[in-house]
Amino acid sequence: MLLIISLLMIAVFxxxxxxxxxxxxxxxxxxxTLFALLAGNGLETGDMVIKGLRTVAPTGVMLIFxxxxxxxxxxxxxxxxxxxxxxxxxxxxxxxxxxxxVLLGFIVALDGDGxxxxxxxxxxxxxxxxxxxxxxLKSACLLLQCTGLGNMFPWGGPTARAATxxxxxxxxxxxxxxxxxxxxxxxxxxxAFILGRHERKRIGWNGDSAEKPPLVFEAKACASWRFxxxxxxxxxxxxxxxxxxxxxxxxxxxxxxxxxxxxxxxLDQQQEQLGRHAPAILSVxxxxxxxxxxxxxxxxxxxxxxxxxxxxxxIPAALGPYLAVITALISIPVTWLVSNDVFYFGxxxxxxxxxxxxxxxxxxxxxxxxxGQPVHILSPxxxxxxxxxxxxxxxxAQTQRFTLRWSFITSIVFFLTxxxxxxxxxxxNV
Numbered sequence: 283m284l285l286i287i288s289l290l291m292i293a294v295f296x297x298x299x300x301x302x303x304x305x306x307x308x309x310x311x312x313x314x315t316l317f318a319l320l321a322g323n324g325l326e327t328g329d330m331v332i333k334g335l336r337t338v339a340p341t342g343v344m345l346i347f348x349x350x351x352x353x354x355x356x357x358x359x360x361x362x363x364x365x366x367x368x369x370x371x372x373x374x375x376x377x378x379x380x381x382x383x384v385l386l387g388f389i390v391a392l393d394g395d396g397x398x399x400x401x402x403x404x405x406x407x408x409x410x411x412x413x414x415x416x417x418x419l420k421s422a423c424l425l426l427q428c429t430g431l432g433n434m435f436p437w438g439g440p441t442a443r444a445a446t447x448x449x450x451x452x453x454x455x456x457x458x459x460x461x462x463x464x465x466x467x468x469x470x471x472x473x474a475f476i477l478g479r480h481e482r483k484r485i486g487w488n489g490d491s492a493e494k495p496p497l498v499f500e501a502k503a504c505a506s507w508r509f510x511x512x513x514x515x516x517x518x519x520x521x522x523x524x525x526x527x528x529x530x531x532x533x534x535x536x537x538x539x540x541x542x543x544x545x546x547x548x549l550d551q552q553q554e555q556l557g558r559h560a561p562a563i564l565s566v567x568x569x570x571x572x573x574x575x576x577x578x579x580x581x582x583x584x585x586x587x588x589x590x591x592x593x594x595x596x597i598p599a600a601l602g603p604y605l606a607v608i609t610a611l612i613s614i615p616v617t618w619l620v621s622n623d624v625f626y627f628g629x630x631x632x633x634x635x636x637x638x639x640x641x642x643x644x645x646x647x648x649x650x651x652x653x654g655q656p657v658h659i660l661s662p663x664x665x666x667x668x669x670x671x672x673x674x675x676x677x678x679a680q681t682q683r684f685t686l687r688w689s690f691i692t693s694i695v696f697f698l699t700x701x702x703x704x705x706x707x708x709x710x711n712v
Contacts, residue, residue, distance in 0.1 A: 283321075284321065284583070284584055284585055284588040285588045285592050287317055287320060287321050287585060288317075288580070288585035288588055290317065291313060291314060291317040291580075291585065292628050292629075292632070294313055294317075295309055295310075295313045295314075295576070295624075295627075295628050296624050296628050298313065299623060299624050299628075306569055306572070306623040306627075307568055307569055307572045310569070310572040310573050310575055310576045310623070310627065311572050311575045311576075313576070314575055314576045314578075314579040314580060315327065315575065315579070317579070317585075318330070318579045318583055321583055321585070323579075323583060327579065329582075330578045330579050330581075330582035330583065331574065331575050331578045331579065332578070333578050333582060334574035334575060334576075334577050334578020334579070334581070334582075335571065335574040335578065337446075337449040337574065337577070337578075338446045338449075338570055338571060338573065338574045338577070340451070340452075340529065340530070340531045341442055341445050341446055341452050341531075341570060342567050342570045342571050343531040343534075343535070344436065344437065344442075344452060344530045344531040344533075344534050345436075345437050345442050345563075345566060345567055345570060346563055346567045347531070347534035347535045347537075347538045348436065348437030348534045349437055349559065349562065349563045349566065350538050350555075350556075350559055350563060351519075351534055351537055351538045351541055352392050352437070353555075353558075353559045353562070354538070354541060354542070354545065354546070354555050354559070355512050355516065355541060355545070356390070356402075357555065357558070358508065358512060358541075358545040358546075359509070360509060360512040360513065360516070361389050361390065363509065364386075364389060365386055365389075365402070365406055368382045368385055368386050368406075374414055374487065375478075375482075375487065376414065376416055376478040376479075376481035376482050376485065376487055377474070377475055377478030377479060377481075377482065378478070379407070379410060379411070379414065379416060379478070380416075380420070380421070380424060380474035380475075380477055380478040380481070381471065381474050381475075381478070382407070383403060383407055383421060383424055383425065383474070384424050384427075384428060384470050384471055384473075384474045386402070386403050386406065386407070387399055387403050387424065387425050387427075387428030387429070387432075388428050388431075388432065388467060388470075390402045390403060390428075391428050391429055391431070391432025391433075391435075392432070392435065399425060399428055399429050399432065400425060400429075400666065400670045400673060401673075403425060404425075404670075404673050404674070407421070408673070408674070414485065414487075415485050416481055416485070417477075417481060417484070418674040418675070418676055419676060419680065419681060419684050420477045420480070420481065420684075421674065422670055422671065422674055422676055422681050422685065423473075423477070423681075423684055423685040423688055424470065424473060424474055424477065425670060426659050426660065426667070426670070426685050426689065427466075427470045427473065427656065427688065427689065427692055428470065429659055429666065430655055430656040430657075430658065430659035430689060430692070431463060431466050431467065431470070431655070431656060431692070433655055433659065434459070434463060434652055434655050435456075436452045436453070436456045436523075436530065437534075439566055439569075439622060440622050440626065440652055440655050440658070441455065441456060441652065442566070442570055443569075443570070443573070443622055443623070443626035443627065444626050444630065444648040444649075444651055444652055445648060446570055446573050446574070446577065446626075446627075447573070447577060447626045447627055447630045447631050447634070447648065448630070448631070448634050448644035448645060448647065448648045449577070449644070450644060450645040450648055451530075452530055453523065453530045454645055455645050455648050455649060457523075458649065458703065458704070458705045459649055459652070459700070459705055461699065461703055462695075462696050462699035462700045462703060462705060463696070465695055465696070465699040466656070466692050466695050466696050466699075469691070469692060469695045470692070473688060508544055508545055511544050512541065512544065512545065515537060515540060515541060515544070516537075519533065519534070519537045542555070569623070573627050576627055577627070577631060580631060581631075597636065602636075602637075602639065602640040603640050603641075603642075603707075603709045603710045603711065604708070604709060605633065605636060605637040605640060605642055605647070605710075606637065606642050606646055606647055606650040606706040606707050606708075606710070607650070607701075607706075607707075607708055607709075609630075609633050609637075609647055609650040609651055610650035610651070610653040610654075610697050610700070610706065611653070611697075612654075613625065613650070613651050613652070613653050613654030613655075614653060614654040614657050614690065614693050615654070615657075616629070616654065617654040617655065617657065617658035617661065618654070618657050618658055618660060618661045622658065625651070626651065630647065630648070630651050633647060633651075634647045634648075640710055641710050641711070642706075642707065642710045646705070646706040646707060647706070649700060649705045649706045650700070650705075650706040652696075653693055653696055653697045653700070654693060655693075656689045656690075656692035656693045656696065657686070657689045657690060657692075657693050659689070660682055660685055660686060660689055667681075
C-alpha cells in the first residue's frame with residue numbers, strides 16, 4: 283500500500299510541476315501533506331515536517347547569507363577594478379576577448395545568479411563583440427558554461443537542493459567537488475582558446491593591425507581600504523569553507539555582518555541592500571524550507587523505504603553497485619528535460635534509498651546527481667538563458683544546438699574527474 287501511495291505522490295508531484303499547474307513551492311507543501319493523510323497519518327504529520335525542517339535549516343540559513351554576501355560585495359564594487367583591467371587588457375584579439383569573457387563570467391558567477399552574470403559581462407563586453415565582429419553565438423556558449431558551473435557553488439540552487447534531498451551537510455557534499463569544478467573551469471578556458479582561434483581565422487584578425495576597442499566599463503568609486511578588506515574577508519571565508527573548521531551557516535552569517543559593517547555601516551544602507559536582494563533570496567530559501575515538508579513526510583512515513591525496496595527488486599543485482607554512475611549519466615538528459623525541483627526532490631531521494639542497499643552513501647549520490655548541471659543550464663525551464671539570448675539578439679534554438687555539444691563535454695569532464703578523485707564510486711562493493 284505504501285508503495286502505491288509513494289508512486290502516486292511522486293507522479294502527481296512531477297505532473298503538477300511539468301504541467302505548471304502548481305508552483306514548486308506550493309507542490310512541495312500541499313502534495314506530500316495530502317498523501318500523508320491518505321496514508322493514514324494524522325497529527326503526527328506535523329512532527330514529520332519538523333524533523334525535515336531540522337535537517338534543512340543549516341542549508342537554508344547558509345543559502346540566505348551566502349547570497350546576501352556575494353550580491354552585496356558585488357554592489358560594493360569589489361570586482362569592479364578587476365573588471366576594468368580585464369576589459370582594458372583584451373585589445374582586439376578574439377582569444378583574449380573570450381578569455382576575458384570567461385574570467386569575468388566566473389568572477390561574477392560567485393553570486394550564483396545567471397542573470398547577474400549576463401548583465402555585468404555583456405555590459406562590459408557586448409560593445410567589443412560588436413566592434414570586432416565576433417560571434418555572439420560563441421560568446422553565449424562560453425557564458426552558459428560559466429553560469430552552469432557557477433550554479434554548483436554551495437549557495438547555488440542545485441547544490442542546495444541536492445544537499446537538502448539527502449539530508450547532508452552542504453560542506454561535506456561540496457568540498458570534494460572543488461577540484462572537479464576547477465577541472466571544468468580549466469576546460470572552459472580551453473574552450474575559449476579553441477573558439478577564439480576559430481574567430482581569428484573567421485574575421486582575419488591580424489595582431490599588428492588590430493584596433494584596440496575603447497574601454498567601456500567604468501568602475502565604481504570605492505575606498506582602497508574597503509576594496510582590500512573585502513578581498514581579505516572573501517579569501518578567508520573561502521579558506522575556512524574548504525578547511526571545514528566552522529559550520530558553513532555561521533561562517534556566512536559572520537562574514538555578512540562584517541561585510542555590512544565595512545561597506546554599508548549606516549542602517550539605511552543595510553536596509554537598502556536587504557530590500558534590493560530580498561526577492562531573489564526569498565524565492566530560493568523558501569523553496570529549500572518547503573522541500574523539508576516533502577522530504578520529511580517521504581522519509582518518516584516509510585514511503586521512501588518502500589519505493590527504494592521496489593527499485594532494488596527491479597534493478598538487476600549486477601547494476602546495483604553502479605547506481606552512482608547511472609545517476610550521474612541520467613542526470614545529463616533528465617535535468618535538461620525537467621526542472622531541478624523535479625529531479626532533486628522527486629527522483630533523487632528514490633535513487634538514494636535504492637543505492638543505500640548497495641552501500642553507496644547518500645552524499646555520494648548527491649554529488650553524482652550534479653553532473654548534469656552544465657547541460658541543465660540549456661533547459662527551456664531556465665529563465666536566465668532567455669535573458670542571455672535576448673541581450674545578444676540570438677535565435678534560441680540555434681544557441682541550444684551550438685552550445686549543447688560543448689556543455690555535454692563539460693559534464694563529461696566533471697564526471698570523469700569526480701570518478702578519478704573519488705567524489706562518488708564507479709563500482710561499490712557491497
